[in-house]
Amino acid sequence: MGKIPKSEHNDRRELIHLLHDIQEKHGYIPPEAIFVIARKLRITESEIYGVLTFYKGFSLTPRGKHLVTICMGTACHVRGAPRILDEFSRRLNIEPGKTTEDKQFTLETVNCVGACALGPIAITDGKYQGQLKTTDVAKLVDGIRDGDAEGS
Amino acid sequence: MSKLNVSSLDSLRNKILKKRKKDKTIVTICGGTGCHAYGCMELAEAFKAEVRARKLTNRVEVRTTGCHGFCERGPIVVIQPQEIFYQRVKGSDIDEIFDLTILQNKLVDRLLYVDSASGEKIVEEKNVPFYKLQKRIIFGNNGFIDPTDIEDYIALDGYRALAKVLEGMTPEDVIAEIEKAGLRGRGGAGFPTGKKWEICRGYKADQKYIICNADEGDPGAYMDRSLLEGNPHSVIEGMIIGAYAIGATEGYIYVRMEYPLAVKNITQALEDARRMGLLGDSILGSKFSLDIHVFKGAGAFVSGEETSLMASIEGRRAFPRQKPPFPAEQGLWGKPTNINNVETWANVPVILSKGAAWFGKIGTRKSKGTKIFSLVGKINNTGLVEVPMGMTLREIIFDIGGGIKDGKKFKAVQTGGPSGGCIPADMLDSPIDFDTLNKAGSMMGSGGMIVMDEDTCMVDVARYFLHFTQEESCGKCVPCRIGNRQLVDILTRITKGEGKAEDLKTLRSLASTIKSGSLCGLGQTAPNPVLTTMRYFEDEYIAHIEKQSCPALVCKDLIVYFIEPDKCVGCLLCIKSCPVDAISGERREVHVIDQELCIKCGACLDVCPAKVGAVSKYTGKKKTAVLKKSVKREKP
Numbered sequence: 001m002g003k004i005p006k007s008e009h010n011d012r013r014e015l016i017h018l019l020h021d022i023q024e025k026h027g028y029i030p031p032e033a034i035f036v037i038a039r040k041l042r043i044t045e046s047e048i049y050g051v052l053t054f055y056k057g058f059s060l061t062p063r064g065k066h067l068v069t070i071c072m073g074t075a076c077h078v079r080g081a082p083r084i085l086d087e088f089s090r091r092l093n094i095e096p097g098k099t100t101e102d103k104q105f106t107l108e109t110v111n112c113v114g115a116c117a118l119g120p121i122a123i124t125d126g127k128y129q130g131q132l133k134t135t136d137v138a139k140l141v142d143g144i145r146d147g148d149a150e151g152s
Numbered sequence: 153m154s155k156l157n158v159s160s161l162d163s164l165r166n167k168i169l170k171k172r173k174k175d176k177t178i179v180t181i182c183g184g185t186g187c188h189a190y191g192c193m194e195l196a197e198a199f200k201a202e203v204r205a206r207k208l209t210n211r212v213e214v215r216t217t218g219c220h221g222f223c224e225r226g227p228i229v230v231i232q233p234q235e236i237f238y239q240r241v242k243g244s245d246i247d248e249i250f251d252l253t254i255l256q257n258k259l260v261d262r263l264l265y266v267d268s269a270s271g272e273k274i275v276e277e278k279n280v281p282f283y284k285l286q287k288r289i290i291f292g293n294n295g296f297i298d299p300t301d302i303e304d305y306i307a308l309d310g311y312r313a314l315a316k317v318l319e320g321m322t323p324e325d326v327i328a329e330i331e332k333a334g335l336r337g338r339g340g341a342g343f344p345t346g347k348k349w350e351i352c353r354g355y356k357a358d359q360k361y362i363i364c365n366a367d368e369g370d371p372g373a374y375m376d377r378s379l380l381e382g383n384p385h386s387v388i389e390g391m392i393i394g395a396y397a398i399g400a401t402e403g404y405i406y407v408r409m410e411y412p413l414a415v416k417n418i419t420q421a422l423e424d425a426r427r428m429g430l431l432g433d434s435i436l437g438s439k440f441s442l443d444i445h446v447f448k449g450a451g452a453f454v455s456g457e458e459t460s461l462m463a464s465i466e467g468r469r470a471f472p473r474q475k476p477p478f479p480a481e482q483g484l485w486g487k488p489t490n491i492n493n494v495e496t497w498a499n500v501p502v503i504l505s506k507g508a509a510w511f512g513k514i515g516t517r518k519s520k521g522t523k524i525f526s527l528v529g530k531i532n533n534t535g536l537v538e539v540p541m542g543m544t545l546r547e548i549i550f551d552i553g554g555g556i557k558d559g560k561k562f563k564a565v566q567t568g569g570p571s572g573g574c575i576p577a578d579m580l581d582s583p584i585d586f587d588t589l590n591k592a593g594s595m596m597g598s599g600g601m602i603v604m605d606e607d608t609c610m611v612d613v614a615r616y617f618l619h620f621t622q623e624e625s626c627g628k629c630v631p632c633r634i635g636n637r638q639l640v641d642i643l644t645r646i647t648k649g650e651g652k653a654e655d656l657k658t659l660r661s662l663a664s665t666i667k668s669g670s671l672c673g674l675g676q677t678a679p680n681p682v683l684t685t686m687r688y689f690e691d692e693y694i695a696h697i698e699k700q701s702c703p704a705l706v707c708k709d710l711i712v713y714f715i716e717p718d719k720c721v722g723c724l725l726c727i728k729s730c731p732v733d734a735i736s737g738e739r740r741e742v743h744v745i746d747q748e749l750c751i752k753c754g755a756c757l758d759v760c761p762a763k764v765g766a767v768s769k770y771t772g773k774k775k776t777a778v779l780k781k782s783v784k785r786e787k788p
Contacts (some may be wrong), residue, residue: 011467012466012468016464016467020448051467054626075602077532085340111453113622114185114526115780116223116372116528117535118186118189134753134754134755
């Protein structure tokens with residue numbers, strides 16, 4: 001992994017900023033990063049594990065190439081988000097929170113993205129897909145796969 | 153640019169206003185997250201390209217503004233100064249907008265909003281019913297401000313309240329003014345803001361902090377995000393005034409990581425303010441100094457609770473702690489700290505510039521001012537609405553919100569997020585303020601209003617919220633960690649038709665244990681969704697438990713999908729859409745669902761044309777009857 005970014009203070013208050021930087025850069029927190037942060041901020045590795053496993057924003061395992069996030073906010077829920085999630089889960093053959101074996105897709109949920117007018121929403125690789133129906137799911141998944149095939 | 157002082161701020165404002173040619177046409181495009189999702193940024197670029205292509209740069213300006221609030225109709229384009237309101241604008245409409253509106257001052261009829269009640273086309277933004285009944289004292293400037301341009305805020309009298317405070321008011325004066333205005337915290341509990349500041353001011357310390365709580369975690373609520381994204385300087389100005397009043401010299405804005413645009417805009421706004429001498433050492437040439445930092449949350453709902461939030465800033469797990477000591481005495485790093493929510497901070501400059509007396513005239517006796525609600529769910533006009541406190545739910549939902557989607561019947565409105573409750577139809581005429589919502593067993597919360605129609609199952613909604621809080625419980629208090637888990641398990645059983653007669657009693661007693669045995673607001677309020685749905689919709693619980701029936705036809709295990717033989721025209725649409733090939737039939741023949749294969753995804757119901765309407769859902773006895781008659785799909 002690359003260098004740990006510079007920080008203003010070398011103590012615990014930098015921990016969450018550093019974890020954000022590393023998560024953003026690598027898509028997860030590599031185990032060796034924890035050792036380096038621990039030395040830099042003079043806190044124990046177990047404390048870092050404690051913090052990073054507490055927050056949903058950090059992950060200890062790499063994500064797939066494509067990230068599919070389903071909004072599970074209340075507005076999306078009453079407009080049928082669970083059916084959309086089920087269909088993604090069935091199509092990709094993974095539980096929410098998991099990554100496909102070929103490392104192509106990670107399926108995640110988010111509590112609310114606040115784009116409630118478009119509910120139910122999936123965010124595929126940063127793109128908002130609004131007012132989804134279960135029948136749209138296959139098209140979205142195939143679309144991403146086809147995009148990859150064209151690109152290769 | 154050199155640093156501003158009180159008098160040069162005024163001359164800068166005059167300079168900005170002069171510089172802005174009055175005869176220029178300004179195309180404003182809503183740049184909130186909702187419109188972003190509709191592709192407003194591409195639209196703005198296309199407008200800009202068109203201005204260049206037509207060589208109109210002298211006459212036409214394109215600006216991306218903060219959220220206009222009417223998310224349902226995005227992307228929203230407003231042509232100034234005429235205030236022409238165009239909705240659902242697409243790239244292909246741009247040519248016509250230039251040809252007709254910009255060059256000839258004529259309207260593009262099809263982009264205007266049509267009032268569903270009168271059928272009339274409405275031209276100006278302020279006359280659209282959605283906006284007409286609102287009172288947008290906090291949110292109204294969003295549509296006129298490019299949040300990345302501090303000059304826009306200054307042009308609209310921005311930082312004038314701060315100048316007034318630094319020039320001639322003591323901290324005590326400021327606190328007295330806020331107290332007189334009767335401002336109560338907009339984050340949920342409604343604690344009087346002036347009182348909170350006064351308590352914090354009363355503690356002597358070498359360092360004090362102020363915090364803006366922008367960890368807006370309630371699903372379905374996004375007004376704080378829209379303020380941070382759309383008018384960040386109003387929040388910053390409020391914070392500076394608050395810091396001056398309590399004597400803080402350092403501040404934090406704690407923003408949810410799920411709001412990337414808010415993080416970006418507020419970070420830039422802080423930099424701009426610092427550059428111009430509105431933050432940092434000797435603000436506006438006074439003796440007062442303050443700096444504010446952005447802290448990006450890491451995805452934990454509980455960090456919206458103030459003691460958890462501070463733990464998170466300190467680089468620890470977001471665990472709440474016992475109060476007292478309250479943050480006003482011992483907060484961030486043990487120092488006196490004052491935490492207010494985004495909307496509260498945004499109210500501060502408005503109160504100081506217009507006066508407590510003016511503010512006090514808005515709202516009810518005990519809840520002053522306005523409140524921004526996010527009106528979402530099964531509602532026609534989804535969006536952010538700012539109304540005076542005391543407006544009735546009926547006015548908000550039916551007059552502003554345009555009623556329920558697809559002509560369905562209103563069932564309940566959920567307020568207060570996972571801590572709140574569901575309010576039934578017979579309470580639609582109660583005025584909305586902190587106290588009436590509490591009495592109804594719900595709460596104001598941050599202002600989410602999720603409208604539910606007859607197709608919403610209240611047991612499922614309760615299960616949804618409990619699942620949410622159980623996942624977000626930090627695990628510190630046993631009743632919250634284990635009790636909520638039990639509530640979810642029981643509710644899940646009920647939605648599967650495996651409920652027991654004694655379940656309701658168990659739910660009630662567990663709920664009261666969790667409420668009294670938890671340290672923070674998350675646990676203390678977590679059972680509210682169960683308690684209110686049991687209070688107002690007990691019959692739905694009983695139907696699930698005693699008849700294995702889901703009256704709203706939602707709970708998957710209690711329903712079947714069925715194709716009505718007398719309605720099916722044999723169009724093959726459902727057969728093609730079924731992901732598990734559970735439907736069989738030939739063209740122009742009645743299609744049949746194999747109930748054993750059906751996964752109840754609802755795709756057949758979605759694709760069956762409305763005029764045919766052959767797919768039905770059944771529950772209870774009718775479901776049993778369908779299952780009895782069900783035949784296996786013939787292999788082709």
